[in-house]
Amino acid sequence: MTAFIYTFGATGRVSLNALYALSRVCVLMVETINWTLVQPFRGRGLRMKAVVFNLVEYGVNSLPIVGLICFLIGAIMAMQSAYQLARFGATQYIANLVGVASMRELAPLMTAILLTGRSGSAIAAEIGTMKVAEEIDALEVMGLNPTKFLIVPKFLAMLIAIPCLTILATFIMILGGYMLSVFALGVDSDLYLNNTARALQMKDFATGFTKSVFFAVVICWVGVYRGFQVEGGAEGVGKMTTSSVVTSIFLIILVDLVFTALFFF
Amino acid sequence: MNDTSEHIIEVRDLVVKYGDRTVLDGLNFQIRRGETFVILGGSGCGKSTLLRNLVGLMRPYSGEILFNGRDITTMTDDERIEVRKRVGMCFQGSALFNSMSLADNVALPLREHTRLASSTIDIQTKIKLALVGLSGFEEYLPAEISGGMKKRAGLARAMAMDPEIIFYDEPSAGLDPIVAAGLDMLIRKMQSTFNLTSVVVTHEMASVRLIADTVCMLNAGRIVGTGKIDELERSKDPFIQQFFERRPDEESDTRDDYIRSLMGIDLPGNAT
Ligand SMILES: Nc1ncnc2c1ncn2[C@@H]1O[C@H](COP(=O)(O)OP(=O)(O)OP(=O)(O)O)[C@@H](O)[C@H]1O
Numbered sequence A: 001m002t003a004f005i006y007t008f009g010a011t012g013r014v015s016l017n018a019l020y021a022l023s024r025v026c027v028l029m030v031e032t033i034n035w036t037l038v039q040p041f042r043g044r045g046l047r048m049k050a051v052v053f054n055l056v057e058y059g060v061n062s063l064p065i066v067g068l069i070c071f072l073i074g075a076i077m078a079m080q081s082a083y084q085l086a087r088f089g090a091t092q093y094i095a096n097l098v099g100v101a102s103m104r105e106l107a108p109l110m111t112a113i114l115l116t117g118r119s120g121s122a123i124a125a126e127i128g129t130m131k132v133a134e135e136i137d138a139l140e141v142m143g144l145n146p147t148k149f150l151i152v153p154k155f156l157a158m159l160i161a162i163p164c165l166t167i168l169a170t171f172i173m174i175l176g177g178y179m180l181s182v183f184a185l186g187v188d189s190d191l192y193l194n195n196t197a198r199a200l201q202m203k204d205f206a207t208g209f210t211k212s213v214f215f216a217v218v219i220c221w222v223g224v225y226r227g228f229q230v231e232g233g234a235e236g237v238g239k240m241t242t243s244s245v246v247t248s249i250f251l252i253i254l255v256d257l258v259f260t261a262l263f264f265f
Numbered sequence B: 001m002n003d004t005s006e007h008i009i010e011v012r013d014l015v016v017k018y019g020d021r022t023v024l025d026g027l028n029f030q031i032r033r034g035e036t037f038v039i040l041g042g043s044g045c046g047k048s049t050l051l052r053n054l055v056g057l058m059r060p061y062s063g064e065i066l067f068n069g070r071d072i073t074t075m076t077d078d079e080r081i082e083v084r085k086r087v088g089m090c091f092q093g094s095a096l097f098n099s100m101s102l103a104d105n106v107a108l109p110l111r112e113h114t115r116l117a118s119s120t121i122d123i124q125t126k127i128k129l130a131l132v133g134l135s136g137f138e139e140y141l142p143a144e145i146s147g148g149m150k151k152r153a154g155l156a157r158a159m160a161m162d163p164e165i166i167f168y169d170e171p172s173a174g175l176d177p178i179v180a181a182g183l184d185m186l187i188r189k190m191q192s193t194f195n196l197t198s199v200v201v202t203h204e205m206a207s208v209r210l211i212a213d214t215v216c217m218l219n220a221g222r223i224v225g226t227g228k229i230d231e232l233e234r235s236k237d238p239f240i241q242q243f244f245e246r247r248p249d250e251e252s253d254t255r256d257d258y259i260r261s262l263m264g265i266d267l268p269g270n271a272t
């Protein structure tokens, strides 16, 4: 009986905590959207300089690592499919497999996971450090809104950077598959390109693109939310930064599942 | 001079809780325009908490905080922003924005709240930094300057919008006696040149004697005495006597060491 009550209470507490977190995230979302879409048109302004600064940080500076990893994954995918397809003498279909898998799934996912590690954690650490050092309080005392000042530029930059990176990553991944197939497996170059072009449809692009937009939202909000959760000192910053990466990757996979299912039909 | 009978801040029945724990329990006091009001009290008695309430960073559990006659606890966000333009705050850890140079730190509120031309803002920034003795350090980052300089830069930033009132949270904590005394003089100077109201939280008896017009003594979430420093020194209240005589609580030696290390400079002649 006590075990039952205990389980019951624990479940309740967990769901209450989850509900509370959800409500906090909702408040954050409403505030951010308000300061991104509504307030700038009431003459409150947007900090374009900060947006550009963050855009360079999240987008341009991530390009080398995203490019490298996606190229390698494209090549790996080509090899793995060749392993199966060679048995049927169908190596020219590597192009279809690599193309569709890159565009629909792997390019958005890899970009999002890399950006989580690179920029999502940085957002959590930056906001957490500012909170610990009372910089957020200082902003408020000056009458400057932390949402407008800190979150909106990051949010906008993320929202632009990730879809753009994803599109580039798709091409690079396909290029990786192409290079391996043509130079290592001896697939005909024109055949490969033709097959890729025929395999890819608008719907595939829409799937990948939609996913990438939602991934951007997840990465930014998890980073911000965890950053504001930081209590205490440097230790708290470290803890919340780690937890931002874990939460973010989990939610990215979840969102991925939902959208893959939606576009399946 | 402004009418000295007019109060810039009036606190009525202020109760502040963290969860179920009451930290401030029914405070009542007034701060006159143009005076230096010092909040004294033992560690952890809620001085920083009181300051956070006075600047509106926290909502009290109950009670009123009137700023120029208007209650800031019930204001809308927009009204509160208007009030905050007229308030400056120096944080205990200075809270400078680490990614910005000192000049940008000071210029930030001007850039965001006014439509001044950027050349005007540059000049204003230079003036404010010169005021606290930091000319020539405009382009330094907060990480590149010392703790005392950070405190002064924090003061320059608090002064940026020409506020009516400045709050200082332990301005001289962690500084050597000479720098601490310099900061006291700076607080005095701000008050006399600009007729600023200053609200100072501090532990340092030496600086209290130097700067305070009115002292407010807190203990266990309540006010145990308010008045001029010599009035308080004559008080019969056991806590106030203990505080001024620097007598330790019976059981703890470490606290004695702590207070002694903080007040080792308790000789006004030496400090200045
Ligand atoms: N965020 C918080 N959550 C819960 N309790 C808090 C919080 N901040 C402060 N307290 C508690 O409130 C009390 C007053 O804290 P406060 O920081 O105001 O003290 P203080 O007088 O400024 O001390 P010090 O002189 O050491 O800075 C402390 O006992 C502390 O435990």
Ligand SMILES: [Mg+2]
Binding pocket: B047, B048, B049, B092
């Ligand atoms: Mg304090």
